[in-house]
Amino acid sequence: MLFLSILGLVAVWYLYRWYKESERVSDKGNKYVYITGCDSGFGNTLAKYLDKLGFRVIAGCYTENGEIALKKVSSERLTTVSLDVTKSDSVKKVADFIKTHVGEKGLWAVVNNAGVATPSGPTDWLTIDDYKSMLAVNLMGVIDVTLSVLPLIKKARGRVVNVASVFGRISPFGGPYCVSKYGVESFNDSLRLNMAPFGVKVLCIEPGFFKTSVTDTVMLQNHLRKLWDRLSQDMKDDYGQAFLETTLQELDQRFQQFRDGDLMKVVHCMEHAIAAVYPRSRYSPGWDAKFLWLPMSYMPTWIADRFFLQYSPKPKISVL
Numbered sequence: 001m002l003f004l005s006i007l008g009l010v011a012v013w014y015l016y017r018w019y020k021e022s023e024r025v026s027d028k029g030n031k032y033v034y035i036t037g038c039d040s041g042f043g044n045t046l047a048k049y050l051d052k053l054g055f056r057v058i059a060g061c062y063t064e065n066g067e068i069a070l071k072k073v074s075s076e077r078l079t080t081v082s083l084d085v086t087k088s089d090s091v092k093k094v095a096d097f098i099k100t101h102v103g104e105k106g107l108w109a110v111v112n113n114a115g116v117a118t119p120s121g122p123t124d125w126l127t128i129d130d131y132k133s134m135l136a137v138n139l140m141g142v143i144d145v146t147l148s149v150l151p152l153i154k155k156a157r158g159r160v161v162n163v164a165s166v167f168g169r170i171s172p173f174g175g176p177y178c179v180s181k182y183g184v185e186s187f188n189d190s191l192r193l194n195m196a197p198f199g200v201k202v203l204c205i206e207p208g209f210f211k212t213s214v215t216d217t218v219m220l221q222n223h224l225r226k227l228w229d230r231l232s233q234d235m236k237d238d239y240g241q242a243f244l245e246t247t248l249q250e251l252d253q254r255f256q257q258f259r260d261g262d263l264m265k266v267v268h269c270m271e272h273a274i275a276a277v278y279p280r281s282r283y284s285p286g287w288d289a290k291f292l293w294l295p296m297s298y299m300p301t302w303i304a305d306r307f308f309l310q311y312s313p314k315p316k317i318s319v320l
């Protein structure tokens with residue numbers, strides 16, 4: 001009896017949550033949404049989806065081809081702009097355009113989506129410039145773009161949607177990717193508190209592995225080989241050729257295992273963050289995010305470390 005009552009209460013709570021979360025904002029045709037990194041992947045899919053839903057999309061594209069391709073499949077409501085988030089001039093130019101484009105309405109949402117996944121590899125294979133180049137896109141780009149349009153978002157009492165990653169919650173491999181995404185999480189959390197008094201909502205998307213260019217195994221393997229080639233002979237001797245071969249092989253196997261081809265799982269979360277009357281603070285699309293990476297992030301450090309070390313290739317001179 002007690003068990004049934006608890007089950008009933010849980011069911012009622014889920015029903016209430018589902019009902020509350022299904023409500024969407026009105027007047028989409030007058031709401032402007034600025035998305036970065038719309039050439040491919042989540043950004044491209046989101047731009048087309050929001051356009052179909054009736055929002056006024058301002059799609060930041062890194063390449064001219066990206067702009068042309070997106071325009072071809074969108075309505076006249078969607079505007080493309082050329083954007084390199086690592087260049088403040090480019091970010092400012094787009095912000096100035098948006099200011100004149102949206103007028104008194106302000107900007108309803110910015111989606112900080114642009115990102116890169118290379119160079120990635122063991123930390124001691126990398127240089128400070130490798131770190132700087134990725135942080136310039138994944139972290140400084142997010143901050144620069146946000147600050148450039150924040151006054152317009154405050155005017156609309158709108159939203160900032162930051163695309164982080166489960167690797168902003170746990171760090172199972174070396175290199176700047178996790179560093180950059182932890183930074184996005186931190187920026188997101190402090191901004192959420194700072195903007196609350198202005199009626200601006202700040203939402204974070206933390207996807208697991210999805211099939212896009214950032215998880216392209218051939219591209220990642222080629223980058224890893226390039227990093228290996230530039231190592232000193234001493235470093236190569238410490239790691240051993242077998243380390244490289246196993247890492248390349250496992251990279252392929254693990255990514256095949258985890259990569260989800262359904263990008264709409266992420267795009268639906270982004271749409272909810274932008275359009276729901278009551279959005280969630282965090283979204284974790286992907287089964288691997290929900291059942292592996294996030295639970296692992298709550299484990300004591302020694303358990304998580306033992307798990308990751310057990311499944312990682314070891315350097316030739318490893319003491320483990």
Ligand SMILES: NC(=O)c1ccc[n+]([C@@H]2O[C@H](COP(=O)([O-])OP(=O)(O)OC[C@H]3O[C@@H](n4cnc5c(N)ncnc54)[C@H](OP(=O)(O)O)[C@@H]3O)[C@@H](O)[C@H]2O)c1
Nearest residue numbers: 037039040041042062084085114115165209210212213214
């Ligand atoms: N796929 C996943 O499994 C996964 C998981 C967690 C988080 N994420 C995050 O999701 C976001 C979107 O990635 P995605 O998976 O959709 O990969 P994607 O298809 O490579 O999308 C990234 C986009 O960012 C653009 N971009 C790269 N450098 C830029 C720059 N300097 N300025 C402006 N735009 C730039 C890329 O343009 P080009 O295509 O022209 O290079 C591309 O359109 C990223 O922040 C990524 O870290 C992805």
